[in-house]
Amino acid sequence: MCGIVGYLGNGSAVDVWDGKCFTDVNASGVDARDGEFFTGVTSEAMPVLFDLLKKLEYRGYDSAGIAILNDENGEIRTFKTEGSVGDLISITPELGGRIGIGHTRWATHGKPSTKNAHPHSDGTGRIALVHNGIIENYAEIKDKLIESGHEFRSETDTEVLPHLIEEYYDGNLESAVRNALSMVRGSYALAAISVDDPGRIVVARKDSPLVIGLGDGGFFVASDVSGILKYTRDVVFMNDGEIGVITDAGIDITTLEGVSVEKKIETIEWDPEAAEKSGYEHFMLKEIFEQPDTIRDTFSGRISADGIDLGVALPNVRRIVIIACGTSYHAGLFGRYVLERFARIPVDVEIASEFRYTDPIIDCGDLVIAITQSGETADTLAAVREAGSKGSQKLGIVNMLGSSITRECQCLLTRAGPEIGVAATKSFTSQLACLLLLSVQLGKARKTLSTADVNDFVYELKQMSGNIQRVLNSAPDIRKCATMFADADQFLFMGRGANYPAALEGALKLKEISYIPAEGFPAGEMKHGPLALIYDGVPVVAIATKDPVYEKTLGNIKEVKARGATVIGIANESDTEIAKYVDYVLRIPDTDPWIAPVLSSVVLQLFAYYVAHHRGCEIDKPRNLAKSVTVE
Ligand code: F6R
Numbered sequence: 001m002c003g004i005v006g007y008l009g010n011g012s013a014v015d016v017w018d019g020k021c022f023t024d025v026n027a028s029g030v031d032a033r034d035g036e037f038f039t040g041v042t043s044e045a046m047p048v049l050f051d052l053l054k055k056l057e058y059r060g061y062d063s064a065g066i067a068i069l070n071d072e073n074g075e076i077r078t079f080k081t082e083g084s085v086g087d088l089i090s091i092t093p094e095l096g097g098r099i100g101i102g103h104t105r106w107a108t109h110g111k112p113s114t115k116n117a118h119p120h121s122d123g124t125g126r127i128a129l130v131h132n133g134i135i136e137n138y139a140e141i142k143d144k145l146i147e148s149g150h151e152f153r154s155e156t157d158t159e160v161l162p163h164l165i166e167e168y169y170d171g172n173l174e175s176a177v178r179n180a181l182s183m184v185r186g187s188y189a190l191a192a193i194s195v196d197d198p199g200r201i202v203v204a205r206k207d208s209p210l211v212i213g214l215g216d217g218g219f220f221v222a223s224d225v226s227g228i229l230k231y232t233r234d235v236v237f238m239n240d241g242e243i244g245v246i247t248d249a250g251i252d253i254t255t256l257e258g259v260s261v262e263k264k265i266e267t268i269e270w271d272p273e274a275a276e277k278s279g280y281e282h283f284m285l286k287e288i289f290e291q292p293d294t295i296r297d298t299f300s301g302r303i304s305a306d307g308i309d310l311g312v313a314l315p316n317v318r319r320i321v322i323i324a325c326g327t328s329y330h331a332g333l334f335g336r337y338v339l340e341r342f343a344r345i346p347v348d349v350e351i352a353s354e355f356r357y358t359d360p361i362i363d364c365g366d367l368v369i370a371i372t373q374s375g376e377t378a379d380t381l382a383a384v385r386e387a388g389s390k391g392s393q394k395l396g397i398v399n400m401l402g403s404s405i406t407r408e409c410q411c412l413l414t415r416a417g418p419e420i421g422v423a424a425t426k427s428f429t430s431q432l433a434c435l436l437l438l439s440v441q442l443g444k445a446r447k448t449l450s451t452a453d454v455n456d457f458v459y460e461l462k463q464m465s466g467n468i469q470r471v472l473n474s475a476p477d478i479r480k481c482a483t484m485f486a487d488a489d490q491f492l493f494m495g496r497g498a499n500y501p502a503a504l505e506g507a508l509k510l511k512e513i514s515y516i517p518a519e520g521f522p523a524g525e526m527k528h529g530p531l532a533l534i535y536d537g538v539p540v541v542a543i544a545t546k547d548p549v550y551e552k553t554l555g556n557i558k559e560v561k562a563r564g565a566t567v568i569g570i571a572n573e574s575d576t577e578i579a580k581y582v583d584y585v586l587r588i589p590d591t592d593p594w595i596a597p598v599l600s601s602v603v604l605q606l607f608a609y610y611v612a613h614h615r616g617c618e619i620d621k622p623r624n625l626a627k628s629v630t631v632e
Contacts, residue, residue, distance in 0.1 A: 002106050002118075002132040003056030004210070006191040006201045006221030007048045008246050009098035014217030014231060016047045043217070045100035046092070048231075052220065053085045053102050055227030058276050060418025061104035062112035062402055064088045067119040067128035070097035071198035076128050080117035098218070099201060101191045103130035107401035108415055109138070110155030120159045122166035123151050127173075127194045129165070131158040132223060133187035133208040134415075136301035141183060160184070165192060173197035174245050177204060181243070181256060186300060189238075191221050201246045204256075205238040207296065212236045212244060212251055214265060219246045225268050226275035236263045282619045284421030284513070288605050291426050292469040295598075297415040298430045299437070303461060307454050308441040310434075312412050315393045317367040321360075322349045323383045324371040325629070327424040327508060331397075331431035332371050333501035338435055338594055342449055343442035353379040356386050364391040372396065373419060373427040374628040375403025384408050397434050399427050412438065421620045422627050423513050425605045428505060429468070432598045436461065460592040464599075467589040471602045474587060478603060481568060481584050482610035485539045491516060492533060492565075493604075494523040495543035495597075496553050502597040503543055506604030512622050514612035523556035536564035541607070543570045543600050544578060547593035557581050568607075570600045 049066050065080030065088065079092040085104065103118035110116040119128040135141070138157035141164065146152065150163045164180035165173070173194045181188075187207035193200070203210060203221055213220035215232030222228050225235055236251060238244060242261060245252045253261045270279055280286035302310055320339055322332035329351055336347040350360075352370075362368070368387040372380045375398040384405060388394055394409030399416050414430035440457055443449035449457075485491075491510055495503035504520035511518040521530050523542065534540070540560045544553045557567055558581065569582030572590045579585055586607070588599035612619050 003053070003059050003061065003104040003223045004130045004132050004189055004191055004221070005049055005052035005056065005102040005223075005227065006203065006246070007045045007052065007100055007218060008201050008248070009043050009045055009048065009218040010248055011043050011098065012217055013043045014048060014215070016051045043098060044096065045098050046095045048217075048220070049100050049102040050085065050089055051230070052222055052227040053088070053104055055230075056104050056223060057085060058226075058420065059104065059106070059223070060420065061106050063105045063107075063114065063117035064103065065117045065119055066092065066100055066102040067193065068095040068097040068100040069128075069193045069195065069198060070095075071099060074195050074198065076125060076193065076195055078119050078121065078128055080114050080119070082112050082114045082117065099193060099199070101128060101130045101193055101201065101221070106418060108134060108413060109157040111406075112402040116154045116156050118158060120154060120156065120162050122162040123153075124166065126196055127162045127165055127169070127192060129158070129162045129190060129192040131161055131188055131190040133189060133206070134297060134300045135160060135184050135188070136186035137184060157186075161190065162192070169194070169196065171196070173200060173202050174243065177202045178243055178256060178258070187297070189223060199247055203238065203244045203246065205242055206240045207293070210238040212238065212246065214251070219251065221246070224275065224278060225270070226272060229268060229270070229272050229275055233268045234265050235268055236265055281613075282421065282609075284423055284425060284619050285609055287419055287421050287426045288602065288609065289472055290417070291429050291602060292465045292472070294416045294426045294430055295433055295465045295468060297417070298433045299461065300415070302437055303458055307444050307458065308437050310412055310437055310441055312395065312410055314442060314445070315367060317345065317393060318365040320345050320347045320367045320369060321362060321387070321392070322347060322369045322371060323352045323355055323380060323387070325352045325377050325379055327428050327505060328371040328373060328380075328431060330501045330505040330508065331428055331435060332369075333504065334432055334498055334597060335369070335371070335435040335439075337498040337501075338439040339442065341594070342439035343446055344448040345442065345446075350383070352377065352383040355383040360386070360390070362387055362390045362392045364393065366392040368392045368394050370394070370396045370398075370405055370409070371431055372405055373399040373414070373416075373424055373431075375400040375405040376628045378629065381405055381408065397431055399430070419627070422622055422625050423509055423608075423619075429598050429601060432601070433464065436594065457592060460595055463591065464595055467591055467599055468602055470589050471599050475606055478586055478606045479610040481586060482607045483614050485568070486611045486614035488516060488539050490533070491518040491539050491541065492530065492560075493518065493520040493541045493543075494526060494556060496523045496549040496556070497547060498594060498597045499543040499545065499547070499600065502600045502604065503541070505601055506541060506608070509605055509608035510611060512625060513608055513619050514615055514617055515623070516611065523553050526556055526559060531559065531563060534560050534563040534565050538565050539568060540565040541568045541570070541604070542582065543597075544582075545570065545588060545593065545596040545600060546572050546575060546590070547596065554581055570603055572596070
């Protein structure tokens with residue numbers, strides 16, 4: 001996820017040198033400046049910004065940049081690179097100035113490259129700006145700005161912001177930012193500086209985090225507190241819809257409408273490691289809790305009153321073949337249900353590592369969809385290439401822009417942000433969300449869904465983020481239940497229809513982080529073999545949300561109960577019957593049956609997490625597993 005930083009020094013020296021901060025080796029194998037001028041204390045912005053950027057590296061990024069405003073000679077100098085902060089340090093000459101901004105970019109609009117890296121400028125070089133988030137209506141704004149003579153240099157959505165600010169600038173950076181923001185839809189945390197209004201940094205926030213630190217050496221701006229803690233523990237958290245002006249005199253915060261806001265200075269007690277995880281004990285837990293935001297990002301700019309527009313060309317095909325591995329394969333199985341149901345296209349789902357060995361019959365009438373978080377999974381990449389060589393059309397559903405698969409085919413980005421925990425969580429729910437969007441868009445185009453169906457479904461999609469939040473609010477109940485079963489020898493998970501992939505994913509999450517053998521089954525298949533695994537007290541997790549096969553699932557629950565299983569049911573909030581059939585109930589909000597598996601998956605992620613936590617497992621790095629599997 002992108003990181004933004006800023007610093008306004010007050011002239012007193014701060015200690016940026018920690019003995020190892022700048023000793024890394026850059027991409028060309030050259031020691032990155034290795035403390036050449038970062039020895040000890042400084043009152044300059046550049047070393048502080050590099051230090052803050054280093055602290056944000058854990059968030060994941062593909063390019064970096066800084067801009068320093070020298071308020072004595074009135075110029076902004078900007079340096080950017082595709083690569084690491086170490087690379088940035090090695091290409092940046094010594095820049096004098098006590099005010100500056102910096103950025104680590106995680107590409108969403110426009111590939112990773114130096115020109116797409118932030119800070120972006122208005123073209124005159126008099127304004128520089130860094131931004132996290134997505135400007136949904138950037139294309140229409142960009143067209144208008146081009147018409148009025150603005151020249152754009154990058155493919156990013158962000159670049160419209162400095163141009164808009166320049167358009168509104170009349171001697172006051174704050175009001176120009178305010179006016180510019182009144183034109184944009186989307187999410188942002190931003191920091192802007194201007195040579196025409198020196199001595200200040202203007203910051204703003206909507207749906208993307210931003211914090212300001214108040215230290216002895218000046219003011220520190222960052223996407224999270226992890227970098228700031230070295231300098232100060234006193235911080236102000238910006239809220240949505242607020243603009244802040246940072247000057248030597250202090251911080252002045254107002255709403256977008258210009259109403260003054262009284263902010264509380266908070267003192268952070270976390271240690272730096274806890275700060276990287278925003279206070280969560282593990283990255284996996286943090287990523288599970290990020291899902292209301294990541295789902296909002298997945299939908300951002302893609303759902304409107306007219307329906308759904310994913311911005312990718314969808315060919316008219318006879319058949320869809322989904323190829324993926326692991327968790328992404330489970331998303332693919334879910335995709336089959338929704339694509340066949342909504343778009344009435346036949347769908348096959350293939351495990352990527354097996355795909356080539358069937359000598360697949362595939363041609364230009366097929367659309368191959370590769371689903372992958374990393375975009376680097378060797379089996380998936382090889383399968384996509386094989387399908388392409390046979391003439392099939394290709395689409396990637398990918399989280400990492402710039403990854404190998406994004407270079408093989410047109411891609412629909414899941415926008416879940418970097419996932420650091422090895423176990424996939426937020427990337428999975430964003431994959432499901434993308435598949436739902438794709439199915440509805442295709443269904444509308446193929447007229448297999450009526451306008452009324454589309455409108456109803458879009459309404460439900462818009463509730464998804466809030467509904468995930470409600471599931472997260474029930475984490476203490478899920479924890480209590482998980483802890484009761486943490487010593488079990490094995491688990492079975494079952495579900496029918498679109499809940500079957502969610503059951504498979506629930507079992508995979510549990511086994512990979514808790515090491516307890518766990519299998520997922522279609523509930524109707526139990527009687528054909530897996531029932532032999534049932535013995536007195538064995539835990540069975542049954543997904544029994546309200547859908548057309550609900551009654552049948554209750555029948556399958558009775559089968560395992562009759563043989564001694566202890567059943568944990570996942571059911572809708574309004575389901576008053578379920579408690580008669582199962583031993584424990586975990587709830588999800590009432591929603592469309594095709595959306596319920598997304599919510600049930602969040603319950604199962606938390607369930608797996610708390611079982612593993614109780615067993616003292618190493619959750620973020622399970623044994624023998626890697627985040628990106630680049631070998632076949
Ligand atoms: C499980 C998990 C793996 C990945 C699989 C594919 O939690 O993360 O099963 O889903 O290795 O990886 P991607 O999606 O990067 O292709």
